[in-house]
Amino acid sequence: MKKLSSNELAQRVLRCDRYAGARLISLLEDGNEDARHTLKLLYPHTGKSMIVGITGSTGTGKSTLIDHLIHRFRKSGKKVGVVLVDPSSPFSGGAFLGDRLRIQRHTCDDGVFIRSMASRGHLGGLVRTTAETIRIMEAMGAEAILLETVGTGQDEVEVIQAVQTCILVISPNMGDEIQALKAGLMEIGHIYVINKSDLEGSTQALREIEAVLSMKDHTDDAWKPKVVSTVASEGKGIEELVSAINEHHAYMNQSERIEGIRFQRAEYELGLVFKNELERLVLQELKRKGKKKKFIREICDGQTDPYTVVDEVLKNFLKKETPE
Amino acid sequence: MKTERKIKVIITKVGLDGHDRGAKVIAMLLKEAGMEVVYLGMYQMPEFIIQAAIDEDADVIGVSYLSGEHLTFTEKIVEEMKKKGLEDVLFIAGGVIPPEDIPILKEMGVDEVFVAGTLTQPIVEYIKDHARK
Numbered sequence: 272m273k274k275l276s277s278n279e280l281a282q283r284v285l286r287c288d289r290y291a292g293a294r295l296i297s298l299l300e301d302g303n304e305d306a307r308h309t310l311k312l313l314y315p316h317t318g319k320s321m322i323v324g325i326t327g328s329t330g331t332g333k334s335t336l337i338d339h340l341i342h343r344f345r346k347s348g349k350k351v352g353v354v355l356v357d358p359s360s361p362f363s364g365g366a367f368l369g370d371r372l373r374i375q376r377h378t379c380d381d382g383v384f385i386r387s388m389a390s391r392g393h394l395g396g397l398v399r400t401t402a403e404t405i406r407i408m409e410a411m412g413a414e415a416i417l418l419e420t421v422g423t424g425q426d427e428v429e430v431i432q433a434v435q436t437c438i439l440v441i442s443p444n445m446g447d448e449i450q451a452l453k454a455g456l457m458e459i460g461h462i463y464v465i466n467k468s469d470l471e472g473s474t475q476a477l478r479e480i481e482a483v484l485s486m487k488d489h490t491d492d493a494w495k496p497k498v499v500s501t502v503a504s505e506g507k508g509i510e511e512l513v514s515a516i517n518e519h520h521a522y523m524n525q526s527e528r529i530e531g532i533r534f535q536r537a538e539y540e541l542g543l544v545f546k547n548e549l550e551r552l553v554l555q556e557l558k559r560k561g562k563k564k565k566f567i568r569e570i571c572d573g574q575t576d577p578y579t580v581v582d583e584v585l586k587n588f589l590k591k592e593t594p595e
Numbered sequence: 596m597k598t599e600r601k602i603k604v605i606i607t608k609v610g611l612d613g614h615d616r617g618a619k620v621i622a623m624l625l626k627e628a629g630m631e632v633v634y635l636g637m638y639q640m641p642e643f644i645i646q647a648a649i650d651e652d653a654d655v656i657g658v659s660y661l662s663g664e665h666l667t668f669t670e671k672i673v674e675e676m677k678k679k680g681l682e683d684v685l686f687i688a689g690g691v692i693p694p695e696d697i698p699i700l701k702e703m704g705v706d707e708v709f710v711a712g713t714l715t716q717p718i719v720e721y722i723k724d725h726a727r728k
Binding site: 272289290293294296297300301359360362363364365366367368369371372375378379384385386387389391 | 600601603622623625626627628629630631632633634635636639642643646647649650651652680683
């Protein structure tokens with residue numbers, strides 16, 4: 272594809288041109304400046320899709336569940352976007368993205384757009400590009416968007432803020448998983464899926480999760496998380512899962528609540544963009560003046576510390592940037 | 596935010612060829628060389644591979660052949676790439692390929708062929724030098 276202007280690229284994305292959408296995502300991943308302008312043009316055309324996040328440890332069957340969910344959404348006539356996040360290697364910076372392997376039924380379906388993404392190393396980068404990729408898929412007309420992340424790190428838990436419905440997938444043969452859930456992950460799920468429920472221990476896992484959930488303080492009005500048992504490899508329990516998703520979607524779409532979600536998403540995105548842009552601008556300025564290395568060396572030599580450097584740099588930077 | 600262009604590679608098997616060890620090894624090697632590898636696995640058809648390459652905005656498609664179907668499938672993949680306008684995507688083939696077939700594959704449109712036994716460095720270097728910038 273030849274290089275396009277921001278306007279042309281935005282127009283093509285809005286016409287659901289997959290080449291344009293795919294290229295725009297790459298540009299954002301690479302931190303391209305022009306891509307931000309394209310996003311500005313697309314933003315007004317987004318915000319109406321159903322966004323479902325699926326998280327959980329590796330090997331619990333998230334991708335296989337997604338394959339079924341795509342199938343169901345397509346049957347109900349929805350166009351579907353899928354974002355699959357896998358970790359980057361902290362050593363080489365490369366990544367092995369293997370989620371597509373289990374999601375192949377719909378590769379050649381015009382109504383399905385699937386994109387794998389590496390988490391990459393940069394601060395807030397994963398969450399930001401993921402949130403932006405969801406916006407791009409919305410602009411391309413996807414009515415349902417599925418986001419798969421590896422649910423082990425802080426970044427991935429944070430990603431959940433970009434979705435409306437969060438599904439946490441566990442499998443019964445992971446004893447530690449339940450412990451981890453008790454330790455805090457239990458707050459993020461709207462729906463809990465016990466996949467591979469044909470394995471030994473699934474009834475116990477179900478009881479434990481229900482027990483933990485029942486301990487939560489529920490007001491009458493609050494969403495009561497659903498627990499669904501599935502065997503994704505055989506397509507069992509998918510119907511129940513889809514009903515649970517639809518039920519949560521309907522719950523979230525009640526007027527005051529949807530406003531709250533819109534507010535939360537916008538607040539979250541604003542924070543992300545601020546954080547990234549400030550960091551980029553400041554570091555770029557430091558680099559241009561050749562000061563970044565100098566500061567790092569001074570910190571290493573014990574002459575100063577990161578806090579003092581940031582205080583000083585920001586004070587000067589903000590003085591210069593503020594119009595007053 | 597760090598700005599860095601990563602090379603994105605699709606590694607796949609095609610047709611009924613069930614030998615995926617080599618493809619996995621190559622995928623891991625390219626990952627270790629800093630590339631982002633989308634691994635599609637076995638039993639892919641040319642249209643699947645090309646659609647994945649479009650959605651992933653891949654710079655390189657690498658197909659591993661170990662059961663003698665390289666001529667048949669390469670022709671179809673190249674045809675599909677042309678049809679879908681992926682002329683700037685690098686196409687490499689690897690695996691068990693008789694020496695006399697290599698010129699035929701190149702004539703069809705394969706950019707480079709790496710037969711079983713190739714050292715890893717030349718593969719990585721070739722991709723880094725030839726993938727679209």
